[in-house]
Amino acid sequence: MADLHTNIESLKQACQNPRAQLDKYLAEGKKVIGCFEPYTPEELVHASGMIPLGLWGGQTDLKLVKSYLPPFACPIMQANLELGLNGTYQGLSGVIIPAICDTLRCMTQNWRFGVPDIPMIPIVYPQNRASEASTDYLISEYENVLVMLATITGQMMTEKALCRTIEIYNEHNAVMREFASLAVKHLDIITPAIRHAIMKSALFFEKSEHTAIVKEINESLNALPDYKFVGKKVILTGITGEPATFLEILAKNKLAVVGDDLAQESRQFRTDIPISGGGGLKRLALQWKNRTCCSLIHELGRPRGSLLSELCQQTQADGVINCLMKFCDPEEYDQPWLEADLKKAGYPCLTVEIDPLNTSFEQLHTRIQTFAEML
């Protein structure tokens, strides 16, 4: 068993250099499929014997993408397309793109024409989940994805493989949730940046490998005495809490992250695939029905505010930082409601604009400092 520091370091490395992870899997003779954010049926890739690798952009100079996207498009999509166009993603056998927002609709087409040597596999999740027919429709979308994956592997996925994959993904979810609750007791070690790295790194590993590493981290944390943190505690909500500098600013201001509702982090792990209810594809479709409190999924009542209040209560957080992704209209529609609901529940909320491509942080620093003082 590797020690805590070594395990954390290996996950940090994966986040800092996902390309190395891609090369590692290619060197092992595996095929790798890029998965656009925030939801793709990774399980189908895994059950087809390939590695799903999350594509969440990264800090890069935008050059080629300017011929495809206007400046007011989502920075994650800008970076993903730039990296596709400039060859950084070479080696991927395909990408899966969910047309889940207006920009992602267009990304399916930009990728198709801009990066023709890496095949694009689209998926359109149903939004009217109250309709019974949405389950069968989603299964048919999964089947389309499977057919396209089979053209890459030359083999059809088996039901047995999918059932095993579902067990692996559910176990991973449980381990990640356990990590999230243990992290709160060890805020000296699990700083905002380290918490983020452990969460995000799941995107760059075959899931059972990641489970094994995080299990060891959990064991190590369990063996340590609880740490009494003296600063203030916050919950993060939004798409991502990146770049790392943002998280370092939190730490500098003695703010600990004790929970999150980030699409890149806990939203990935909080909904299990049902263990019964049909075959693998049907159960995957039922998981989609059970997802909740995500700006990208149609749901009545704007429930995120309530979820965040509950999370604050459970983790004894002092407030919430809404990490509002730049130019992300689904999140922008949620913003006034979740702010108002949190205010009503007595939890302060600071909304900051998140731009993973940003390199200037002075203003952000001042705003967080003021928020920390206010808390």
Add this chain to the structure above:
Amino acid sequence: MMSESIATIKAADSAPQVKPKRPKPKSMLMLAEQSAALFENARLAKERGEKVGWSASIFPQEIAETLGLNVLYPENHAAGIAARHQADPFLQECEGPMGYSNDLCAYAKLNLAYTSVLNNESAIELPDGGKLVKPDFLLLTNNICNQLTKWYENLARQLQIPIFFIDTCYNPWDYVTESRVRYVRAQIDELIKNLCEFTNKKWDDEHFKEVMKISQRNSFLWERANNLLDRKPAPLSGFELFNYMSSMVCNRGKTSSTAILKQLNSEIEQHIADGTSTFPVAEQFRISWDGIACWPYLSHNLRTLKKYGINMVASSYGKAWAIEYDDLDGMARAYCFASTNGDNASTMIERRLEALKRFGCEGTIYHVNRSCKVMDCQMMEVQRQLAKAAGIPFTSFDGDQADYRNYSEAQFETRIQGLVEVMQQNKEDL
């Protein structure tokens, strides 16, 4: 998507130079009556205690029509406010006290602020006296965009009213997959049942068939009117067709639209027979307009184009409402494929290429509409492929369907000038 006449907007814009106004054609007078009746009937229904709805603009209007429900269209209404230059207080309210980002769709921002007045949460003066009466239910489709879903979710929570939703699903393929048709058809069936229960109305299949026939007739007449602009020179100033869109958006299943569109067709035919045109100067260039009208600057757009004799004879936008089908399955398929915003780039390019050829276009103007990411985020690739396939030049300009702050007159003029130079050169090279 508006009922105001362009002549009215022009008059308001160019106040110092008083010009004799061209008398409004009969079809425009009929249109104004229809539009007034839509709002008035909704007001009266509300007074009687009946339930009134708001609807997304490419929702199957025929369903509400069959049930005899009064339904209003926030997108159409927002376009009207923007075109009359009355958007500012709404945009300020939405981005200020209401706390919304200025990145959002200006139709949505305008309507969310308008709604806050109807809901007694804001004191902005309503320039139209509140003719968009407060809704009791919402009819939603996402064939135009996903922002509509989010916008309507917020309305539903703000007003505590239900949404009746048809998720049409984006089409990454070149056709509507059968699984989509089945999913959408099932939603239509569920929606009819739920809407009947909510409004205490009864579905009548025979009446639906009649409405469907009317709707099909209107789609035919609308498409026909659009197609008559293929004559050279065109018998109409193409922007004028935008005026008639309210007939298709809000009244697609009504016989009043049939009368208006028949009248419009006969007026266009008369122009063809007389060799006249409503385009006020000699037609030098024929172009296609890509994207929603830039409502706050329609008069500036028109003036600039007129200066060079550019007539907009084809638009990708208006024809989205020429929806053809003959049963409920067909309706499901048609509404999935109606808006090019919901279709992949190949379909978009194919439809535009067909129009460019049919109407003999010599160039395309792309409106980079700051409100509409789904239009803008694949436009550059579409431009490249279309220009190559059609062999004609294009230009683009920054604008907005309703936010007057996202436009520069100088940029528009320079871009048009550049396009004219290339189109002129192409003419000389022939």
